[in-house]
Amino acid sequence: MTYCQFCRRHVSAVKFIKAPKCFVRRSLWEKILGCNLGEYSKICETHFDASQWKSTESKGNVVKRRRLNNDAIPRKESEPEPKLAKLSYAHSSTQTEEKIINRATLMGNEIMKKKISSMEKEMRSLRQQLEQYQKLEKSLGHIFTETQIKILKSGGKRSTFNATDMSAAICLHSVGPRTYKHLYERGFPLPSRATIFRWLADIKINAGTLDVVLDLMENEEMCTVDKLCVLSIDKIQLSAAPEINGSEDVLNEPSNFVQLATVRGLKKSWKQPVYFGFNTPMNVDTLNAIIMKLHKINYPVVAVVSDLSPENQSLWRELGISETNKSWFSHPANEQLKIFVFSDTTHLIKLVHNHYIDVGLDINGHRLTKTTVQQAIRHSSMPDVSIKFRINENHLNVCSLSKQEDNLAAQLFSSTTADCIRICYELGYGIENACETADFFELFNDWFDVFNSKVSRLHSTDSPQPYGKQIEIQQSTLAKMSEIMRTEMTESADKLTFQMGILVNNASLDGLYEYLSEKYEMIYILTSRLNQENVENFFGSMRSIGHGGQYDHPTPLQFREKIRKYLEGMIKLDK
Structure with missing residues (x-):
């Protein structure tokens, strides 16, 4: 006695048929019988008519054992058996079987279509969830490792x-x-x-070339163009006091300053410190040694940036750099490679600003002094005048400490200041050399923009574009500034420091662009990477690490500890 899944009862003296393992056929049986069938469910033979059975043969003889046809379809007990047409038995049976097969096929197709539609809908939902998770993981990748x-x-x-x-x-x-x-x-x-x-306890940092940084830079996977780098050199004042190194139990000699060299990518944004030395000014041998070590790990140095301190001017002369000679020197590893020299643009602006407010500038036979700006500020402050000057007397009357603030110089030599001076002149106010001063300020603003491009703006005609995007306009600006800087601004035939720096910078930028476009197929240069901003940011980090920024001039031991912590935090340590 076995249980019939359709009859819902135990039936005796009948044969039981297992439900098809095929999902499509089993679904068809479920729909006809109106019940749920599992893979191991059984129904009794009374739900199949005689036409759905076939006899089996054994050695050519027909035996009494019957088997169900492969395309057999059950029916409910209440349903009448299909009536056969008054034709021959064979024809009648064939016609009935074809109808049943067609009906089963249609129903099976319908069930499969619904199942496929349901699965496609579920797949779309899962795909959307997967895309959301991938976007979320990508967003988290900018914050977490x-x-x-x-x-x-x-x-x-x-x-x-x-x-x-x-x-x-x-x-x-x-x-x-x-x-x-x-x-x-x-x-x-x-x-x-x-x-x-x-x-942190495993890392030791000694003065000289930072080999641990170079080793880790060598493991970075970048193409050659992305490894093109700019070497920046500068120094920071230290607190000259003797101190005892407790970890090594030695007395360190006092040092007045530390010389630092950093590299940054010219095309790809990256930067690393590579050298520091106490009371050691940068010379040609040290510079070439740093460049050679970078060359060995496939980091081509294409530019060197420094300020125009007396020590760096001496370094320029040793390299053969001058405003009348050339603005580049040969690579120590290969004479065919060029390294162009730049003066820090921000330092140049401060030099021009200090000279302008102290003694004035002689440009094209006109003496430009701060009196022009003072007169424009006074007239624009009158009640009946609606001119908004963005500068004040603080930009002109500066102390020795304020002269180091580059933002004062940038705000003074701006196109906005030039426009205000022109407006005052057009209104009829008496201003000395108004047009000449406004023209120079505007030219100086355009020149600074050429050397201060940070990003490449698509479909934009604004001035701070990378050098090469508006090459004709940019070269015209450099040519105009070079023409002014070649004039004699003092009674002496020697050029002022900022004149030499601007002339060398203009020649270096034009030469570097031509050199990179020919050798590395670069189409533009982000000129803000040709300054000492990364070195100054590094010095700011040195002052802030460990003591909350309260020590502007650390001792050598403090600096060594600060740079160790900084390097351990900024580079990828390799165990």
Whole structure:
């Protein structure tokens, strides 16, 4: 006695048929019988008519055992058996079987279409969810490392941190230890502070070329064009006090300054410190040694940037750089390679600004002084005049400390100041050399924009475009500025410091563009990367690490400790 899934009862003395394993046929049986059939369900033979059975043969003899046809379809007990036409038995049976087969095929197709439609809808929903998760993971990649994202996806399960994770964590901890502790306690996927201190204890930083940085730079996977770099050199004053190095138990000699060299990508945005030395001015041998080490790890130096301090002017002369000779020197590894020399644009602006407010500028036979600007400021401040001057007397009457602020010079030599001076002149106010001063300010503003392009703006005609995007206009600006800088501004035949720097910069920029376009097929240069901004930012980081920025002039031992923490946070440490 076996249970019939359709009859819902136990039936005896009948044969039971298993439900088809094929999902389509089983679904067809379920629809006809109106019940649910599992893979192991059975129904009794009374639900099949005689035409759906076939006899089996054994050695050519017909035996009594029957088997169900492969295309057999059950019927309910209440349904009458299909009536056969009054034809021969064979024809009648064939016609009935064809109708049943066609009906089963149609029903099967309909069921499959619905199933396919349902599965396609489910796939679209899953695909949308997958795209959302991928976008979310990509967004998190800008903030967290791969290991941190893995921890977040696992619900906070701890994982082994690699060198990249430790680099980011040390950088964050160096900037703000209290903030780091707060984030760690709140559950951010960060390594513990004990892990950070264990990593820091293994790194030792000595004066000279930072080989640990060069080794890690060598492992970076970048194409040659992305490795083109600009070498910046500068120095920072130190607190000249003797101190004892407790870890090495030695007495360190006092140092007045530290010389630093950093490199940054010219095409791709990256930067790293590569050298520092106490009381060691930069000379040709040291410069060439740094360039050679970068060359060995396939980082071509194409430009060197410095300010125009007396030591750097002496370095320029040793390299054969001058405003009348040439603006580049040969690479120490290959004479066919060129390295162009630039003076820091911000330093040049401050030199021009200081000379202008102190003694004035002699340009094309006109003496341009700050009196012109003072007169324009006074007239624009009158009640019946609606001229908004963005500068004031503080831009002209500056102390020795304020002369180091480059924003005052940039605001003075701007197109806005030039426009205000012109408006005052057109209104009939008495202003000395108004047109000449306005023309020079506007030209100087355009020249600064040429050397201060930061991004490539598509479909834009604004001035701060990369050098090469508006090459004719930019070369015209450089030519006009060079023409003015070649004139004699003093009684002496020697050029002023900023005159020499501007002339060399103009020649170097034009030569570097031609050199890169021919050798590396570069179509433009982001000129803001040809200044000392990265060195100054590094010095700012040195002052802020460890003591909250309260020591502007650290001691040599403090500087060594600061640079160690900075490097451990900014570069990818490799275990």
